[in-house]
Amino acid sequence: MEHSLQRLNAAQRVQLWVERITECRSSGKNVRTWCREHEISEKTYYYWQRKLYQQMITTAETVRFAEITCQEERVPNTGATAKISLSGATVEIYPGADTQMIRAILQTLRSC
Template sequence: MTSTELKPQARLQGWVMAIQDCRSSGLPVRQWCRERGITPTTYYRWERELLSIADSTATLPETPAVAFAELPVPKQVCCNASERSATLHLDNVSIDIYPQCGAEQLKALVEILRTC
């Protein structure tokens, strides 16, 4: 795509984000526009245009229904306490780390623990 083709797309995306910001702000549209130096007429014109685009894409053929696939149950790994490499304690939470635990798994576990 060339820059001349991307500019209108970027402008649309900017207005999508602006309209979402306005709607989630809890402010009346006129106040939100006033605070940002936008006329309400411009805001509503863009809102109509974006809704029109959304309506025109909604008339496309529907996507097929969601299909579910049966997956095999993962093999259960039983680990004895004597096999663990380390135990990670953080406040009232602890996790036993076993030799099979990869670096990415360990990193994910630490991130989860930080949120507890």
């Protein structure tokens, strides 16, 4: 139980720093000025920026591929080019689907 609470707290800290770094970058101010205004040490800011970057790289390196087989007799013809079911969610991709939308869907499924 305590371990899951620690994980929750860690996830909350990560989310807080994602928000802070995003806010700093979109403020138009340099890091030193933004940190001073928000009473945050520059050293802490850069520590978290590096930590989040490394976490992003690690996550990107763990991308896995799976073979998808088409079983036409089991899938009703809905006009979809592909049908993906994962963790209780089903996604149907139709001809002409926007590439950016497909990427966003796959990224969301990957985080499940």
